[in-house]
Amino acid sequence: MPKLGGVSYVLKSDDYVSKDLWENTKSTVRQVENQAGVLCLDDTIVEKPYTDENDIVCWHYSHAKGRVLKGINLLSCIVRYGDIGLPICFEIIQKDLPYCDLETKHVRRKSSITKNELFRKLIQQAIDNEVKFNYVLADNWFSSKDNSAFLHVDLKKYFIFGIKSNRTVALSAKDKRDDRFQQVRHLVLEAEQAMTVYLKGLDFPVQLLKKVFKNEDGSEGVLYLVTNDLTMEADRIYPVYQKRWKIEEYHQSIKQNSSLAKSPTKTIRTQSNHIFASIVAYVKLEKLKMKTNLNHFALKYKLIVKANQIAFKELQMLQEKIAA
Numbered sequence: 451m452p453k454l455g456g457v458s459y460v461l462k463s464d465d466y467v468s469k470d471l472w473e474n475t476k477s478t479v480r481q482v483e484n485q486a487g488v489l490c491l492d493d494t495i496v497e498k499p500y501t502d503e504n505d506i507v508c509w510h511y512s513h514a515k516g517r518v519l520k521g522i523n524l525l526s527c528i529v530r531y532g533d534i535g536l537p538i539c540f541e542i543i544q545k546d547l548p549y550c551d552l553e554t555k556h557v558r559r560k561s562s563i564t565k566n567e568l569f570r571k572l573i574q575q576a577i578d579n580e581v582k583f584n585y586v587l588a589d590n591w592f593s594s595k596d597n598s599a600f601l602h603v604d605l606k607k608y609f610i611f612g613i614k615s616n617r618t619v620a621l622s623a624k625d626k627r628d629d630r631f632q633q634v635r636h637l638v639l640e641a642e643q644a645m646t647v648y649l650k651g652l653d654f655p656v657q658l659l660k661k662v663f664k665n666e667d668g669s670e671g672v673l674y675l676v677t678n679d680l681t682m683e684a685d686r687i688y689p690v691y692q693k694r695w696k697i698e699e700y701h702q703s704i705k706q707n708s709s710l711a712k713s714p715t716k717t718i719r720t721q722s723n724h725i726f727a728s729i730v731a732y733v734k735l736e737k738l739k740m741k742t743n744l745n746h747f748a749l750k751y752k753l754i755v756k757a758n759q760i761a762f763k764e765l766q767m768l769q770e771k772i773a774a
Contacts, residue, residue, distance in 0.1 A: 462719060466726040468539035468572075472579055474730050475536050478737055479581060482531045487583040488690070489576055490528050490535070490697040491569055491592060493543070496711050496725070497521040504718055505544045508559050513591055524725060525565060527572040528697050529581050535696040536736060537729050539575045541568045542722055566592065570600050577605060585679070587694035590614050593676070595651035601678070602654055608679040610691045615674060619647040619658065634658070634674050644684035647676075654678065659687045703746045704732045 498507050498521040510523040523543035528535045545559035569592050576583070586601055586609040593611035601607045615635035620626035626648040639645060641662040646655050657680060661673040675691055682690075704710040708728040715721045735746045742749065 466723050468575055472538055475538055475733050479536055482534050483582045484531055485582055487529050487531045488693050489583045489586045490530055490694045491588045492697045493523055493525040494701040495519050495521045495523050505546045506542050506718055508545045525568055528700055529583055530693055530696045535700055539572045566594050566597055569597055585610055587691055598652055610675055610677045613674050613676050618650045621647055661688050704728050707746045707750045708732045
């Protein structure tokens with residue numbers, strides 16, 4: 451990234467992508483990396499209801515809100531070591547193919563590259579950059595058979611994925627050969643206990659864990675997890691999967707502390723580069739956290755207070771000059 455020139459110049463001067471992010475993050479990753487690291491992948495939507503539509507500012511389905519939102523869909527990969535989470539690569543979802551919805555007769559958009567293909571691309575980038583990690587963690591939107599096979603067969607890496615309760619499994623290799631599958635929700639499976647099963651479409655067995663928890667409203671929720679690490683103890687699967695929460699903290703911080711959503715940009719290049727700059731700002735906050743033991747919100751507060759103090763001092767000096 452150039453060091454000279456104003457913000458507008460930087461945003462429109464070039465296209466900044468994952469390899470540029472890695473150049474900003476690499477040295478810090480090397481300082482803290484260890485074999486106990488985990489890769490966390492997830493996407494988030496930066497809402498842009500009043501921005502003109504283009505290939506990246508368009509309509510996306512939000513799994514969190516259960517409805518379609520207008521905005522930018524950002525897919526990120528972070529590596530977590532202990533309490534440190536560093537973004538190492540990202541992709542902005544581009545819906546570059548217009549088509550006619552036959553039912554509504556409206557023009558819609560879709561991506562020429564699927565989100566699951568980009569998911570695998572980000573993991574491959576982490577491998578190519580020799581990032582150390584033990585598990586790949588993702589929720590059920592990324593637990594497809596292609597993603598699972600890519601990690602297990604092609605990369606020889608462990609994963610822990612959430613899966614939907616309607617996924618079908620066979621309870622033995624024989625049941626798999628005989629095509630006897632049943633939905634996960636119908637299994638007699640005790641909470642906190644893991645069993646070895648075969649997910650439909652996969653040639654290798656996985657451990658399946660049922661996690662029961664209480665929601666804030668007092669209702670009971672169920673989470674199903676699968677891992678290809680057959681040696682992993684059942685009581686370790688969920689604690690390791692919980693490390694995925696770091697990417698939710700990352701999404702919150704880049705939106706609230708790195709001004710991800712506060713961009714007046716109008717073109718695809720400047721909009722994309724603003725997102726890149728926000729991610730780099732997060733990396734700098736994470737570096738400061740390592741040195742100060744303060745979280746991002748506390749760091750932002752300290753910076754605002756310091757800026758206000760400097761501004762107030764400057765105002766006093768101007769008033770003294772006017773009075774003189």
